[in-house]
Amino acid sequence: MYYVSTRSKQEKLTAAQAIARGLAADGGLLTPESFPTLTAGDLERLKDMTYQQRAVEIMGRYLDDFSAQELSGFALSAYGPDKFDDPAVAPVRTVDGATHCLELWHGPTCAFKDMALQMLPHLLSASLVKNHETKTVCILVATSGDTGKAALEGFRDVKGTRILVFYPKNGVSAIQELQMNTQEGENVGVCSVVGNFDDAQTGVKKLFSDEALGQELARRGYFFSSANSINWGRVLPQIVYYISAYCDLVKAGKIAAGESINVCVPTGNFGNILAGYYAKKMGLPIGKLICASNSNNVLTDFLRTGTYDRNRKFYNTTSPSMDILISSNLERMLYELSGCNDEEVGGYMAALSAHGTYTVSGEIKAKLEELFAAGYCDDEGTKATIEKMWREHGYLIDPHTAVAFHVLEQYRAQSGDMSPTVVVSTASPFKFCDSVLSALGVEEVSEGTAIIDQLSAVTGVAAPAPLSGLKDKRVRFDKTVAKEHMVDQVLEMLR
Numbered sequence: 477m478y479y480v481s482t483r484s485k486q487e488k489l490t491a492a493q494a495i496a497r498g499l500a501a502d503g504g505l506l507t508p509e510s511f512p513t514l515t516a517g518d519l520e521r522l523k524d525m526t527y528q529q530r531a532v533e534i535m536g537r538y539l540d541d542f543s544a545q546e547l548s549g550f551a552l553s554a555y556g557p558d559k560f561d562d563p564a565v566a567p568v569r570t571v572d573g574a575t576h577c578l579e580l581w582h583g584p585t586c587a588f589k590d591m592a593l594q595m596l597p598h599l600l601s602a603s604l605v606k607n608h609e610t611k612t613v614c615i616l617v618a619t620s621g622d623t624g625k626a627a628l629e630g631f632r633d634v635k636g637t638r639i640l641v642f643y644p645k646n647g648v649s650a651i652q653e654l655q656m657n658t659q660e661g662e663n664v665g666v667c668s669v670v671g672n673f674d675d676a677q678t679g680v681k682k683l684f685s686d687e688a689l690g691q692e693l694a695r696r697g698y699f700f701s702s703a704n705s706i707n708w709g710r711v712l713p714q715i716v717y718y719i720s721a722y723c724d725l726v727k728a729g730k731i732a733a734g735e736s737i738n739v740c741v742p743t744g745n746f747g748n749i750l751a752g753y754y755a756k757k758m759g760l761p762i763g764k765l766i767c768a769s770n771s772n773n774v775l776t777d778f779l780r781t782g783t784y785d786r787n788r789k790f791y792n793t794t795s796p797s798m799d800i801l802i803s804s805n806l807e808r809m810l811y812e813l814s815g816c817n818d819e820e821v822g823g824y825m826a827a828l829s830a831h832g833t834y835t836v837s838g839e840i841k842a843k844l845e846e847l848f849a850a851g852y853c854d855d856e857g858t859k860a861t862i863e864k865m866w867r868e869h870g871y872l873i874d875p876h877t878a879v880a881f882h883v884l885e886q887y888r889a890q891s892g893d894m895s896p897t898v899v900v901s902t903a904s905p906f907k908f909c910d911s912v913l914s915a916l917g918v919e920e921v922s923e924g925t926a927i928i929d930q931l932s933a934v935t936g937v938a939a940p941a942p943l944s945g946l947k948d949k950r951v952r953f954d955k956t957v958a959k960e961h962m963v964d965q966v967l968e969m970l971r
């Protein structure tokens with residue numbers, strides 16, 4: 477199977493080349509040229525497999541230059557019991573008769589980025605070998621919190637890789653900072669930058685384009701790459717959990733084999749819900765893909781009107797991982813819905829970068845309406861939903877997941893569609909203790925890591941071990957540099 481850019485189909489790449497490159501040379505996203513299909517018989521077989529086996533089976537369909545044996549090794553280390561605290565890896569919890577919650581936060585950093593970032597480093601490291609790359613890859617990350625930690629955990633001690641994370645000194649929570657600064661592993665580095673997230677991000681972009689630095693690192697046997705969410709190696713592992721959740725529901729007798737379900741996804745960069753669309757395209761019986769946004773509701777408007785317009789106010793919300801105005805992975809969706817029309821997609825993306833807005837064709841709009849429903853929920857609604865889920869179901873959820881439950885309720889009330897639905901839960905509530913405590917009506921909130929024990933004491937729910945154990949971890953990194961000195965940090969780490 478080959479991969480092509482969403483902006484020109486001329487060059488065909490193998491999966492290993494697509495994963496090693498991350499982004500196409502023309503700025504487009506690398507996307508499979510065709511999609512494998514899942515038959516009812518395939519689903520029946522997958523039903524009796526473990527999560528790791530399902531991952532091998534499904535990813536293997538897209539990675540024909542990787543052997544099943546290789547992929548098994550990756551799946552066992554990425555999703556093993558030392559990484560995930562639930563043997564199901566991505567367990568499905570039934571909330572009421574027709575509402576099921578897919579928990580994607582049982583990994584080492586307690587958020588859904590682990591599902592992809594535990595797998596990507598293995599895919600990348602093996603891809604480099606397949607491409608005869610002899611240099612060591614150094615992953616550079618600028619993070620506002622969650623992605624940095626998930627990338628550190630994913631790349632930790634993976635052969636042939638180094639990872640260096642920069643975070644803004646004044647832009648992450650005390651818990652996020654401690655999570656990163658206590659990171660273990662021989663190939664990791666963490667450093668804070670004076671300033672906000674933009675300062676860190678601009679600094680990292682400069683490092684990527686610094687030619688003198690690139691040459692010096694090449695001499696030392698390194699080259700830079702990124703682990704961002706547009707890499708095919710991050711999208712692919714996410715297809716697995718939609719199929720896995722369906723199999724689990726059939727196996728538990730909660731839906732009949734072949735029965736259609738809806739999925740409701742708290743969305744930012746459009747990577748997670750795109751994977752749900754790909755699962756549907758492969759043949760998984762999914763009816764509506766319900767796209768849930770917070771007050772940064774650019775996608776709600778787009779899916780309802782066909783006009784994408786990023787020229788709007790930006791809100792800092794209590795679901796910060798969805799505070800995004802440009803959803804990069806939407807480009808892959810447009811490519812599919814335009815019938816793989818690279819010129820048309822290139823036109824939309826050029827308009828987006830020139831004017832911050834574009835309007836899709838009538839055909840694409842009609843397809844979007846058929847596939848998707850969309851809604852949004854502000855911070856008040858988020859808070860009310862956390863409180864209600866706890867009161868009515870004894871189920872403690874984080875703000876991102878609450879956005880999805882709220883939007884599902886809106887959708888059901890408006891459409892009357894009561895199909896069985898999988899709500900995707902993207903973070904442990906213990907990652908957002910302050911918002912959750914405040915939603916539960918607790919006013920005096922503890923400082924630092926004590927807030928984790930407080931949420932546990934108030935609710936009687938045990939905190940995940942990677943968070944409750946944080947206070948006993950040794951701080952390994954405590955350096956803060958000015959933006960101009962990030963380059964020295966890189967040179968020091970990659971000696």
Ligand SMILES: *Cc1c(COP(=O)(O)O)cnc(C)c1O
Binds near residue numbers: 745749798876902
């Ligand atoms: C990244 C993230 C999201 C958004 O996912 P996308 O794939 O970017 O749409 C939602 N919730 C949490 C907790 C996240 O970390």
